[in-house]
Amino acid sequence: MIRFASLLWLALVAVTGFATFKVKYAVQDIEEELNKVRRQTIAEQQEIHLLRAEWTALTQPERLADLNRHFLSLAAVAPKQLQRKIDEIPLRPVPEPEPVIAAAPAPEPATAAARTEVQPVAPPATSVAAATPVAAAPSASADIVVGAAATVGAATPPSGMPKIQLIATAEAAPLPAVPAKATPAKPETRLQSAKGKSAQQPRSLDRLIDAIAEGR
């Protein structure tokens, strides 16, 4: 009986000893890892600090203003452009036969499309005709040319038809515009020049903002 007790105690001592060492080494490993992580954290924090200083130096207002002048040419916000509530924004007035767009040498196609689509009231056919070179621009993808006012007049649906529909048809099917191909090549070059201009997006964006500001 006593022998069994002694054996038991001996075994317990052995197990405890083993467990103790095991735990000790495990703790040592964890500590080492903790040390490493902490050193890393500090290094990272110092790096972040450095990068933050660098970021601040790179975003100096003076430098940003300079970059803007070179690449974006954004203008300061005019008081006119600031409105507190959505209700305070007035509706765009019905324009007289599009002097702004006609005068602009070659507005960017997408912009022009947006402009015409926004129009709340469909103007009579005559004004549609006058504005058509611009309205046709989005159809450039289909390689069609809708050129001089007279030709388009032929292609245009009966008067009173909303302008939006005109664009839609032009975009959906090139068919109605086919007769226009007979017209001289002059408008085509003009369209291409419009395409080329669209590369300078920021400038025309600027102009758009100006135009909107004037519209108010």
Added chain:
Amino acid sequence: MQAAQRLDDNPCRPRHFKPPPPCAPVVADERANQVIETCRTRLVAAAALFAVVFLVVVLRLAEIVLVNGGGAESHIGRLPPAAPPPPARADIVDRNGTLLATMLPKPSLFVNSKALLAAGQNPDEAAHQLASVLADKSPAEIRARLVSGKSFAYLQRSLTPRQQYEINRLGIPGLDFTPEERRFYPYGDLAAHVVGYCGIDNEGLAGVERGLDAGVRGQREPLELSLDARVQFILREELQKVVKDFTAKGAAGIIMDVRTGEIIAMVSLPDFDPNRPGDTEGAPSAADPKERLFNKITLGDYEMGSAFKIFNTAMALDAGTATMAKNYDAIHDIQIGRFTISDYHGKHRMLSVPEVFMYSSNLGSARMAMEAGAERQRAFLGRLGLLKPVPIEFDELSRPHYPAQWREVNVITIAYGHGIAVSPLHVAAGVSAVVNGGILHPPTLHKLPPGAHPPGERVISEKTSEQMRKLMRLVVEFGTAKLAAAPGYVVGGKTGTAEKNQGGHYQEKKLLSDFVGVFPMHDPRYLVLTLVDEPHGNKQSFGFATAGWTVAPATSRIVQRIAPILGVAPVDEASPAVTQALAIESLQGKRIETY
């Protein structure tokens, strides 16, 4: 017998060992028994001691395992810290958290010449390589230090991280770095005068760095200033434009929240780069370093000219000696001693108080002041804090200059801002109090939590403040500062143009033009004070160098640019809400003659 009995109890005794038969005790046994007795006692004592020790161990074990891990935290305390050590100086940030000043590791490079030579490095080659990294040192200079034979010689102080990396990459033996920190101002000269700069041992020498040194030195939390870097930039840019356009000596400006006294921007031109405060490189030739380090806003004291009519009129209205409808003589010049006071923009007729203010009549103002008296004037200016240094977090503060004896001639000149010299900060704080409903807040550079109501002191009544707002709006609508109008932002203000006093004489050609603007006037939020030192008229200003032509248009541009940033929405200036708030009864129905 006793001994035998005890012997018998011994559990270690083998069973076959029979106790001797009891016999008569012997004398010799007696002694042996005593020895055994002593041993036994000692054994028991030792066993008790061990038991106690083991008990302690057991209890401690139980505590560690079962109760709380036995204070493992204190053990972790011996490990390296989880955060870098606090920097020598805390960061300084603006109200949006943009860094204005921070510490950067700037190690210094030194060479152990003995080690370098012992490693068999060719000093010529090493010098050549180092010179390619350290741009401002010649190879010969570096070589001299490499072969000096000393075990410590600085090659270069304050390396950039890139330089350190390059040098490490060269792998030259005997070179090492000492870790050092340097103050770095990422925005350079943008807020130079506010933030200030530090010396080589990172001690604050100017601006906030000096004034709030205790809040920065050895702290970890960044110091938040009331400044807005974007607004600061706009103010500085516009002032630079004014200096250039009017070939002026300098300019200064301050933007302040009139409700709290927080300073949003503060610029003094010419300024300096706090990263190299003593350096004049790349500076306009005329400005000497002293001039550039000088903060015109807090250190300068100027006779502010007609802008002082704000205080003069407020005093007269608040004291009740004048009312909005009262008329003053602007026909006859005032003769006092050898001086003759006359009007710059003469109207030569009786002027009501709004007209006196609008047309900036010296005669009307002087008569208003004389009517109120020297005592009232002095007490009023004292109440507005114009006779003592402004309480702000700076060490560099000017002491106002004012006459020791307040005689009648002083009363007259002070009415239109001559004969008393105060800093622009004084005027900004005073005018804020005049327009914000009459509460004087000490100006501060500390960021206040949004919606905070800092303590203030009432200096004029609510009603006087309202009247002053109307008068200041009138100046921009019809008076001397029409060019300061910014559509939508209801700017109001007062111009001031003073001849500079040099050696007791007023110099006709050397002007100081200033404009105190406030917007929006029907519900004042921000004050914009700008002044330009010795401007010269140009073509666009038709040769004028007065405030209405120089700083007033600049204020208009500044307001239009900063208002969206500061969250002031434009309003319709013709809307009834605005016009009613700013209507002057005594002018109702009268045709206002434009200036």
